Amino acid sequence: MKPSFHTLKINEIRQETPDAVSIAFEIPDDIKHVFRYQSGQYLTLKTSIDGEEIRRSYSLCSSPFENSWRVAVKKIEQGKFSTYANEHLTEGATLEVMSPMGNFVLPESLDEKHFVFFAAGSGVTPVFSMLKTILNQSESAVVTLVYGNKGFQSIIFREELEALKNTFMNRFRVIHVLSKESLGNELQKGRIDEEKTNRLIQTLLPIDGIDGVYICGPESMIHGVKAAFINAGLSVDTIHFELFGTATPVVSKVQETDEVITSLVTVILDGEVLDIPLASNQINILDAALEAGADLPFACKGGVCCTCKAKIMEGTARMDVNYALEPDEVAAGYILTCQSHPTSERLVVSFDE
Numbered sequence: 101m102k103p104s105f106h107t108l109k110i111n112e113i114r115q116e117t118p119d120a121v122s123i124a125f126e127i128p129d130d131i132k133h134v135f136r137y138q139s140g141q142y143l144t145l146k147t148s149i150d151g152e153e154i155r156r157s158y159s160l161c162s163s164p165f166e167n168s169w170r171v172a173v174k175k176i177e178q179g180k181f182s183t184y185a186n187e188h189l190t191e192g193a194t195l196e197v198m199s200p201m202g203n204f205v206l207p208e209s210l211d212e213k214h215f216v217f218f219a220a221g222s223g224v225t226p227v228f229s230m231l232k233t234i235l236n237q238s239e240s241a242v243v244t245l246v247y248g249n250k251g252f253q254s255i256i257f258r259e260e261l262e263a264l265k266n267t268f269m270n271r272f273r274v275i276h277v278l279s280k281e282s283l284g285n286e287l288q289k290g291r292i293d294e295e296k297t298n299r300l301i302q303t304l305l306p307i308d309g310i311d312g313v314y315i316c317g318p319e320s321m322i323h324g325v326k327a328a329f330i331n332a333g334l335s336v337d338t339i340h341f342e343l344f345g346t347a348t349p350v351v352s353k354v355q356e357t358d359e360v361i362t363s364l365v366t367v368i369l370d371g372e373v374l375d376i377p378l379a380s381n382q383i384n385i386l387d388a389a390l391e392a393g394a395d396l397p398f399a400c401k402g403g404v405c406c407t408c409k410a411k412i413m414e415g416t417a418r419m420d421v422n423y424a425l426e427p428d429e430v431a432a433g434y435i436l437t438c439q440s441h442p443t444s445e446r447l448v449v450s451f452d453e
């Protein structure tokens with residue numbers, strides 16, 4: 101189903117930590133099917149702040165079986181939307197919300213599997229949804245969460261995680277890693293990086309029997325955890341990640357290239373066709389089409405979400421960065437249009453595929 105915005109009422113705002121709130125939306129019955137989601141997916145929120153349109157994507161921390169649609173928003177320094185959400189948003193207000201999207205999801209079959217999650221700070225949001233789904237929907241799956249934070253006060257969902265540990269005592273464990281407080285042992289002190297992950301693999305997380313590693317946090321953490329598991333012998337297809345938190349997404353830039361190709365780019369959305377002349381060293385396809393008046397879906401414009409995903413039907417393109425598409429999607433011709441530039445004289449991309 102193609103993503104589209106809907107006006108949704110906020111039915112609850114909960115203070116999760118001193119600088120993070122979670123926001124639950126009321127979904128009217130007639131659009132519940134549009135908002136059906138899988139654990140790990142995100143919502144894109146749109147509003148106007150001081151006359152400026154702001155779009156931000158936030159992962160759902162609720163789980164589909166809870167019949168709830170809740171995202172968590174941590175206040176970040178100079179974050180326009182996150183400050184607004186933490187300080188001004190009230191229950192009963194409305195926001196424009198795009199239907200759920202995202203590839204960071206669980207496999208269909210959960211039984212008899214051991215899932216290992218690594219999260220830092222608010223990167224726990226999609227992970228919290230995923231682990232609740234696993235524990236509640238499978239009687240045999242086992243979950244380990246390695247969760248990095250500055251200190252105890254900043255642990256989002258701390259009490260809920262404790263409650264899950266009590267309910268699923270034999271199938272769920274949490275290893276907290278704190279950078280600014282001590283839990284009394286060296287392994288749980290510091291940041292989650294490659295070295296820390298190596299030590300966890302050697303002591304508490306032998307790779308035998310791990311069926312899936314899911315990492316959500318800043319880019320440096322993702323690289324470190326991934327490298328440690330690959331070096332230990334875990335297959336790369338077992339490792340999934342979502343960029344979250346502190347990394348600054350790369351906003352697509354006009355690039356100096358030796359060979360400039362002038363292309364006719366055709367953009368297809370909802371069966372409508374728009375032709376735009378665009379050179380390979382100009383702005384990206386999404387911005388060019390938006391400037392030409394197309395109403396295309398987008399959120400981060402940084403290659404992180406995959407809201408602007410489209411499929412190449414003819415021709416070729418290159419992406420500046422891609423943090424969102426899986427290798428098999430790229431092989432199948434999908435691109436992030438906010439990061440893409442034509443590399444053939446004729447390029448046809450479809451948002452309808």
Ligand code: FES
Nearest residue numbers: 399401403408438
């Ligand atoms: S808008 Fe997020 S990846 Fe393009």
